[in-house]
Amino acid sequence: MSSLRHWVWLSTRGPAPGMYAARILHHFGTPEGAYFAGREELQACPGLPEKVRQALEDKDLSQADQILAQCEALGIWVLTCQDAAYPQRLGQLDSAPCVLYGRGRLPQMDQEAAVALVGARQASPYGIMAAGRLGLDLARQGALVVSGMAQGVDAAALRGALRGGGRVVSVLGSGIDVIYPAGHGDLYEDVAAAGALLSEYPPGTPPTGPHFPVRNRLIAGLSLGVLVVEGSQTSGALITARWALEQGRDVFAVPGGIDAPLSQGPNGLIRRGEAKLIQDAWDVVEEYAALYPDKLHPKTPLAPGAARARLEGRESPPPVPPQQKEPAPARLVVDLGKDPEALTDDQAALLRALQARGEQSADDLVEATGIPARRVLSALTLLQVRQWVAEAGRRFTTLVELKEDRTHPPRG
Template identity: 55%
Template sequence: MSALKYWLWLTELPGLTNQTRLALLQHFPTPEDVYYAEAEEVLLTEGITREQAILLENKDCAAADRILADCQRLNVNILTLQDAGYPNRLRNIYDPPCLLYVRGRLPAFDDEAAVAVVGTRDCTPYGVSCAEKLGHGLAAGGAVVVSGLARGIDSAALRGALRAGGTVAAVLGNGTDVIYPPENQYLYEDVAAAGALVSEYPPGTPPDGRHFPVRNRILSGLSLAALVVEAPERSGALITAGTALEQGRDVFAVPGPIDAPASVGCNRLIRDGAGLASDAWDILREYEARFPDKLRREGTQDAPPVLGYQARQKTEPKPVAPSVSLSHNNLSLTDDQICLLRTLTEEPMLADDLIELTGIPTRRVLSALTVLEIEHLVTQHSGKRYARAVNLTE
């Protein structure tokens, strides 16, 4: 029996959770070892109950055979957690899928600035316009746009990215051969041609309401950041934002009218520290230093040479940050503010890291940062990260 068949046996065995499968794969080198293990050995796996060990006595591989045949017929590739092509970015989340079904060509996510764009199905014309604009801008700027293929914001973001000729990936809550919603048939084909359709569910799996919150961890897990375009108070997009934060990803949101129900979630995210995104560069500038050869501001690539003011503007050196003398302390800075300025660098730092490095209580750190930001000595970046905006002299 091929090694891949053991993976399919394990993932399709009824009654096991993904966490149970991951625990088994931590204890045993491969699914093949799980398949042939005695019950007593299985019970040595941390967290495994006797009832779960009994489930593993089912050695029927009919489902695995069927899935292998379907994938071959549909040209769907299978990536396991132990394959070299499985993205490390996803592998390192708390609950990675044991395997992925991929139709198309999976981007090299570990080397890409991927941004998940999500939002409500019941969107407004404003939301659709913003999603298409931002999807286009992210793709034109060199990012991989990741989304679902749900109605509304997800589909609009992918359409915008495809119009820009960018690379895209869609994470599904059903099999990669199941088109949902039906009107997205052509969009499915376009995404598969320009990137990949991705699912942890085998071909033929119908859409199920329980699948979509679960697949959100893959959306954010493949990405550096999650962008919420439009989300009411109770929205699956907010679940994705929460999952992204748990995974250490950045979160951005598009602001909307304060009396618009579809924008309540986004406005609250911004209030609570998410980055405000009005165009793609609001997001991509955060990763420009990390991907200097891939990211660019939309409209600047291959631009023809220009004369006059615009040409001079491009060749002018980067402005030098103003200097602040700590010895003279003309600004009447407090000890906390001085300590924070000395600790901060030009690279954004989390407030939690500043609290740990300085030993200053949380309330005082946040208060001092607020004053420093008002005085233009510190700039705040997405995710409540702060950078020093001045040079220090003693």
């Protein structure tokens, strides 16, 4: 097994090093093989830009050691392409990064019906509505939503998926610790609590322009298909669609008005036969339903008003008619022994506390679990969306029974 510092060293060699890591590893076998290679051996590695070759001649490991120290201090995990948790769907790419940095808990991506949802930063109201609604319904039907973290379509898609109670993965064009756009701090925390933040760039890396087109290959590579909501012919969303086509992934597109500038991209994909026209989330999900029968399931779309209420976070249960009582539902059992990925660590810790202590306030749960208040509130929101936790008078109770394999220590 190669040392982590040599993996990190390799991942920082030259501009866009992740684009060439697979090629270097194919030639030298291991990061150490590249590290100890001399100039003549490096010249023999085909297809490398001169700047990358020159960077490989720099054998100083101090930058790698500093990066690993930063990761430890910031709670950022490091995943190499030799690790079992590294997504093989991504590892199949010729330009697969050799190192990924992350926060949260990365789902088992190769077992998920992951759909990338991308579009314009300066999206129209139609684009924001479509992205939020599609993210919501994809999550309700069992898909995992992958996106960036940009304003506009990306953010709307992630928020919609979170409101749908789904898991999400966001791939960044900066270091994991760099919040961009600056106003998305809450969304960062929510994504990390319900899924994972990923980047091939080490901590502290700023969000410079060239990072994003390169980053887009990872959004496509992690997914079965890419859904384009809005974008011009030269937008980043269309770059992601191009990556998807090159990687043999499916491409879907939301049609728009013939005179709408931001619909030129998706309309063009449909016109050229490169994308399937979609009108709702099931148009995407049905493509994978036979492959993931235990995960994907059609659901009746929410009425427009109900969907809007959920996306705006103001959904409330329908009133019970007078003289009627709702039958008590059977208590759902969440068995972490059978499905360890059913809950995030924060959600599992909160359900343990509610199951052991009964009705609790948010402050009580912060004290009982040691989880920061922001994460407690985020996890409670997602549990309420899934109807696994109920709130009354600012106090919370569990609606499910948590079952665990006690031969292993609980997470969290």
